[in-house]
Amino acid sequence: MFFHNFKYTLKVLLKNKVLVFWAILWPLILGTLFYMAFSNMASSEKLDIINLGIVDNEYYNKNEYLKTAIDNLSNSENENQLFKTTYEDQEKLNEMLNSKKIDGYIYVDINEIKIIVKESNINQTIIKYVVDEIEEYQNLISDLVSYKVKDVLLNNEIPNYDQIINNIVIKINQEKNYFNNLSEKNMDYMMIEYYTLLAMACLYGALLSSEAIKNYLGNASRKGSRVNLAPIKRTTLIMSGFLATFIIQLATITSLLLYTIFMLKVDYGNQIHFVILLSLVGSIAGISLGFLVGSAPFKSDSTRNGIMNVIVMLGCFFAGMMGVKMKYVIDTNLPLINKLNPSNMITDGFYSLYYYDNLSRYYFNLLSLLFLTIIFIIISVYYLRRKKYDSI
Amino acid sequence: MKKIIEIKNLTKKYKQLTAIDNLSFDVYENEILGLLGPNGSGKSTTINSILSLLNYDSGSIKIFNKEMSPEAYDIKSKIGVVFQDVAVFEELTVIENIDYFCGLYINDKKIRKEYVKDAIDLVGLNEFIKFYPKQLSGGLLRRLNIACGIAHKPKVIFLDEPTVAVDPQSRNSILEGIKKLRENGATIIYTTHYMEEVEIICDRIIIIDKGKIIAKGNKEELKKLVNIEEKITIELLEKLSNVQKEKIIKLNHVVEFVEAEKSIVLTYSSGRKNLSDLIEFMNNSKIKYSRIYSELPTLNDVFLELTGKELRD
Numbered sequence: 001m002f003f004h005n006f007k008y009t010l011k012v013l014l015k016n017k018v019l020v021f022w023a024i025l026w027p028l029i030l031g032t033l034f035y036m037a038f039s040n041m042a043s044s045e046k047l048d049i050i051n052l053g054i055v056d057n058e059y060y061n062k063n064e065y066l067k068t069a070i071d072n073l074s075n076s077e078n079e080n081q082l083f084k085t086t087y088e089d090q091e092k093l094n095e096m097l098n099s100k101k102i103d104g105y106i107y108v109d110i111n112e113i114k115i116i117v118k119e120s121n122i123n124q125t126i127i128k129y130v131v132d133e134i135e136e137y138q139n140l141i142s143d144l145v146s147y148k149v150k151d152v153l154l155n156n157e158i159p160n161y162d163q164i165i166n167n168i169v170i171k172i173n174q175e176k177n178y179f180n181n182l183s184e185k186n187m188d189y190m191m192i193e194y195y196t197l198l199a200m201a202c203l204y205g206a207l208l209s210s211e212a213i214k215n216y217l218g219n220a221s222r223k224g225s226r227v228n229l230a231p232i233k234r235t236t237l238i239m240s241g242f243l244a245t246f247i248i249q250l251a252t253i254t255s256l257l258l259y260t261i262f263m264l265k266v267d268y269g270n271q272i273h274f275v276i277l278l279s280l281v282g283s284i285a286g287i288s289l290g291f292l293v294g295s296a297p298f299k300s301d302s303t304r305n306g307i308m309n310v311i312v313m314l315g316c317f318f319a320g321m322m323g324v325k326m327k328y329v330i331d332t333n334l335p336l337i338n339k340l341n342p343s344n345m346i347t348d349g350f351y352s353l354y355y356y357d358n359l360s361r362y363y364f365n366l367l368s369l370l371f372l373t374i375i376f377i378i379i380s381v382y383y384l385r386r387k388k389y390d391s392i
Numbered sequence: 393m394k395k396i397i398e399i400k401n402l403t404k405k406y407k408q409l410t411a412i413d414n415l416s417f418d419v420y421e422n423e424i425l426g427l428l429g430p431n432g433s434g435k436s437t438t439i440n441s442i443l444s445l446l447n448y449d450s451g452s453i454k455i456f457n458k459e460m461s462p463e464a465y466d467i468k469s470k471i472g473v474v475f476q477d478v479a480v481f482e483e484l485t486v487i488e489n490i491d492y493f494c495g496l497y498i499n500d501k502k503i504r505k506e507y508v509k510d511a512i513d514l515v516g517l518n519e520f521i522k523f524y525p526k527q528l529s530g531g532l533l534r535r536l537n538i539a540c541g542i543a544h545k546p547k548v549i550f551l552d553e554p555t556v557a558v559d560p561q562s563r564n565s566i567l568e569g570i571k572k573l574r575e576n577g578a579t580i581i582y583t584t585h586y587m588e589e590v591e592i593i594c595d596r597i598i599i600i601d602k603g604k605i606i607a608k609g610n611k612e613e614l615k616k617l618v619n620i621e622e623k624i625t626i627e628l629l630e631k632l633s634n635v636q637k638e639k640i641i642k643l644n645h646v647v648e649f650v651e652a653e654k655s656i657v658l659t660y661s662s663g664r665k666n667l668s669d670l671i672e673f674m675n676n677s678k679i680k681y682s683r684i685y686s687e688l689p690t691l692n693d694v695f696l697e698l699t700g701k702e703l704r705d
Contacts, residue, residue, distance in 0.1 A: 001495075001496065001499065004492075004495040004496070004499075005495075005496070008481075008484070008488070008492045008495075011483065011484065011488070012481050012483045012484065015483035015484070016483050215481075218445045221479070222475050222477045222478075222479035223479045223480070223481065225440075225445055225473075225475065225479065226473060226475065226479045226493065226540070226541070227493075227496065228445060228462075229443055229445070229468055229471065229473050230468065230493075230496035230497055231465035231466070231468040231469040231496075231497065232465075232496050233465075387444075387462035387463075388444055388445065388446060388447045388462055389445065389446060389447065390406075390446070390447050391406065391446070
């Protein structure tokens with residue numbers, strides 16, 4: 001019975017032209033459209049260097065780490081140049097900021113590094129991001145120095161300052177590569193489009209699973225009533241349906257990844273195994289969302305489809321599919337929406353893989369998605385347990 | 393006769409509306425039981441309750457002497473259902489649809505193949521096995537719907553208005569198929585509001601209205617319930633005078649006189665030679681007519697008499 005239902009569910013889903021278009025072909029078409037629309041934009045954005053002002057004072061000049069990093073990122077010989085820097089006093093920089101000749105400026109005083117901006121766009125976000133990163137590593141190195149000195153003193157040894165300095169130099173050299181990479185990363189905003197595309201493809205698994213589940217429920221369709229009358233356990237039906245949808249979804253995601261990597265030359269970085277893992281979990285989340293919406297006691301199919309489209313398409317929109325800015329706007333002003341938005345969990349997980357060196361944000365998104373999936377499944381099970389209905 | 397289904401005091405309410413009101417009846421082995429009633433009378437609700445698809449408020453349902461429930465898989469394996477709405481997969485061909493539904497009951501591939509072939513033969517879809525549902529006419533689609541419900545050779549078959557909106561040729565084919573199913577040993581519960589079909593195939597009839605049984609028995613027993621022997625229609629070539637009308641109404645056994653534009657219909661409560669008497673009267677009175685004919689009472693007359701409304705309302 002399991003394989004009989006599995007075989008026919010697979011057949012029914014793959015022969016449904018509307019489903020095949022939206023769940024399988026549409027992500028490939030959209031990926032191609034993104035490629036055509038954004039590939040030129042990406043190369044032009046590479047030339048779009050951020051105009052950064054620096055208040056030329058003694059504190060800035062004393063902050064070797066910041067100075068080295070900014071110089072590196074402003075080097076015109078570097079093909080990944082991020083900043084074009086202007087060194088002036090604060091008054092002159094304020095004038096430049098007001099006339100929009102610079103995107104923002106950095107002011108270093110005795111205690112802190114300040115960033116002064118007038119707008120809150122992507123360039124300003126990058127300036128802040130770079131300075132935050134520099135400060136973070138600066139603090140790390142300070143800790144390293146103090147720790148080493150303290151450690152050496154505790155052991156009643158004479159501090160070996162050469163060794164400590166050497167450690168710092170090694171660390172700075174390591175970070176130089178990081179800063180070089182950073183300028184490359186900022187150019188690829190179009191990657192977010194591909195991440196949301198992957199997220200959409202994962203969640204479109206909901207279309208497949210809701211269609212499958214409708215055929216097993218007596219109150220969802222007449223076919224469901226007929227299947228319900230057969231001497232077959234509902235768990236057998238659901239598990240075989242799940243397997244069929246998961247296999248189609250797996251093939252969809254695999255073909256989308258292969259197509260974007262080999263045909264559209266999208267670079268998902270060197271952590272493809274994490275991309276695949278998140279895609280799989282995303283697909284399961286999509287399928288469980290479909291089970292939930294498909295099994296919920298809605299009166300009509302149009303209500304089911306409407307709810308699914310709102311969750312998937314609006315979710316992808318909030319996650320940045322139709323413009324990266326939307327993700328920033330929602331993240332900044334309505335963070336709860338994107339915290340609960342499965343599309344954003346997937347997009348943000350990919351984004352964190354690409355932009356951050358550690359995996360904590362990736363795992364946070366992965367676990368959030370798993371948690372949401374479990375909630376979807378629990379509610380679905382509640383609906384799916386009913387075998388007799390008040391009306392059909 | 394062996395009872396196959398026993399329904400006792402079944403009641404189902406939708407908020408204020410009582411869809412089934414304390415319904416009790418039995419279905420016997422190898423009979424075709426007609427469940428008759430106008431739209432909204434509670435036929436489909438009764439069927440869905442018996443099949444454990446619907447919750448009901450009170451009563452008991454036993455099939456093969458066991459309590460019916462959604463988990464009663466041994467009972468379910470012996471039941472076949474053909475719903476009023478066509479319930480097949482648009483994405484599968486005729487043969488795939490029948491194989492899918494049959495496969496939910498029959499595991500053995502060899503036996504299943506045989507059963508599927510038998511079902512196709514029974515409904516006469518041999519030429520269309522590779523067709524998709526949307527390529528079939530309404531009548532053929534109904535036949536496919538039936539094949540999907542009976543392919544696993546069930547012992548009890550519920551047919552819920554299987555001939556709605558089909559052409560006369562398909563209807564005859566479906567009715568012949570149902571007779572064959574009974575010949576093969578099945579017990580059939582047949583709901584419809586087409587009384588001609590019931591008259592042709594049903595052994596016993598239950599008439600339901602507003603969720604209640606208003607009459608039951610075989611067709612002869614039901615017809616005895618009403619005060620009608622026959623109906624005679626006269627197609628006139630000229631208008632009747634009032635005196636002539638008065639005389640006709642006063643003829644023996646006439647209980648009803650209905651006048652249309654160019655015809656009259658007389659209902660007789662009894663009498664064995666009403667037609668010849670009437671012809672004699674018409675000739676003596678020199679009333680010109682084109683045609684005169686007699687009809688025996690139908691189930692629709694029974695229903696009309698019992699409920700005051702047409703069965704197809």
